[in-house]
Amino acid sequence: MSPPQHFMEQLDQEKRYPAATQDQEITDETTNSKDGYDKEAQTVVTTLDDSSVNSSRDPANTLPPVPLQMKLLSVLLVSCIGFGSQWSSGVSSAMKSTMKKEMHINNTQFSLLEASEDFMSSALILLTGIFTDRLGGTGCIVYGNIIYTIGSILIAGAAETRSYKFMIVGRVIASFGDIATQVAQYKVFSSWFPPSHGFASTLGFELGIKKIGGFNCGFSSVFWTMVGMNIFTNLATILLFFLVRFCEKRYTSIADPATGEKLTEKNKKVDFKKVLEMPWPFWCMIAFTIFQTTTANVFSQNATELAEQRFNADSITAGWYTAVLQYAGFFFVPLLGVFIDIFGQRVSAMVVCGAGCFLSMALVCWAPSIKGTAAAFGIYAFAFSLGPTVIIDGIRTSMWHQGAFGTAYGIKVTINNA
Known part of the structure; x- marks a missing residue:
């Protein structure tokens, strides 16, 4: 090669x-x-x-879901608590004329008596909502009702001795307890029922029972009855406390079918940023409740004197008329809650509520006859029955996270009292 x-x-x-x-x-x-x-x-x-x-x-995943009987029992207990609270808070408005005569005070002094409680609510309710999200609704109800009972005893003593200044002190002390329970009651509901799956129905039932609690008359005996109602409320609160603790150990957390979010009664930490992170539908609900609640407060606080003047009735009979305004819608409110859970239509209910409140105030101003005033009372009783249920359910539905509901409701009450 x-x-x-x-x-x-x-x-x-x-x-x-x-x-x-x-x-x-x-x-x-x-x-x-x-x-x-x-x-x-x-x-x-x-x-x-x-x-x-x-x-x-994981033990939490092996636990069975909360049975319906336990949920209904919790609704019944919270409704009993709301009944006692409404009885206590509705006394002064229904007995306005009698209080002025028996305690020798004028409209300015009576307004100061009401404003003392409203001021405390405005100052503290927002913080109460934030801390209720952290601590849970059940614990706040327990401590709040104990404080409210102490305040109610002082109020009853002031009514017995006809002491105006002493009654202001009692109202301020009672307001601390009322502030704690206002948010906590609905926080308990939000941790047991998701929107459109029982939340509005339970609200309607509880608010209907509350309306029955506004049916009262008399003077000093009514305030002592208020003390008895608060003792009954405390018993219901204690039962609710042990029921919630029992269910936490035996059953798993409830989930929202729409989002899959686990409903909780309390958060792991206090978060003040929630106040600034509320969605815009929530602020739309707040704008509506400002006008609706203001109208309702003005009408309710002056209904007794209005009935005396327009119907030529004495203070006792006028007090019954005022109580009927709060009592009349007790059977309708639960039906509204069921309707909202099934069909929704929250905006439609808000429109009817707003139009009814406007019409009732217009009749009071421009139809001073007996028929015009009676029509205003009837329309107001119907329209006012729609308001609380659709507002509270609308606030809960607008929330991105259930854990912020206490804060949201605290904002609502703060703005209403401002």
Whole structure:
């Protein structure tokens, strides 16, 4: 073989060997990568299996859901608490004329008596909502009702001795308890029932029972009856406290079917940023409740004197008329709650409520006859029955997270009292 030919064959062999070596290296890398992928996949599967086993072993996931009987019992207890609270808060408005005569005070002094409680609510209710989200509704109800009972005893003593200043002190002390329970009652509902799945129905039932609680007359005996109502409220609160603790140990958390969010009674920490992070539909509800609640407060506080003047009735009979305004819608409010849970139509209910409140005030101003005043009372009783249920349910529905409901309701009460 000639040297040039031998040299060419040697070059061909050198070209083939690196190519073969490179192919072998690529094959080895592919094999190694496949083995690596198999090992990683096996690791992932093993991890998933372990997490599944661990989750199945988690006691919280093995607990059964809260039965309907326990939910209904909680609604009944909270409604009893609301009944006692409404009885106590409705006394002064229904007995305005009698209080002025018995305690020898004028309209300015009576307004100061009402404003003392409203001022405390305006100053503290927002913080109460934030801390209720953190501490839970049940605990706040327990402590709030104890404080409210102490205040009601002082108020009854002031009515017995006809002491105006002493009654102001009692109202301020009672306001601390009332502030704590206002938010906490609905916080309990929000942790048991999601929107459109029982929340509005339970609100309607509780608010209907509250309206029955506004049906009262008399003077000093009524204030002592208020003390008895608060003792009854405390008993219901204690039962609710132990019921919630029992369900927390025996049953799993309730989930919102729409979002999958676990409903909780209290958060892990206090979060003040929630006040600035409320969604815009919530602020629309707040704008509506400002006008609706203001109209309702003005009408309710002056209904007794209005009935005396327009119907030529004495103070006792006028007090009954005022109580009927609060009592008349007790059977309608639960039906409204069921309607909202099934069909929604919250905006439609708000429109009817707003139009009814406007019409009732217009009749009072421009139809001073007996028929015009009676029509105003009837329209107001119907329209006012729509307001609380649709407002509170609308606030809850507008929330991104259920844990911020206490803060949201605190904002609502703060703005209403401002």
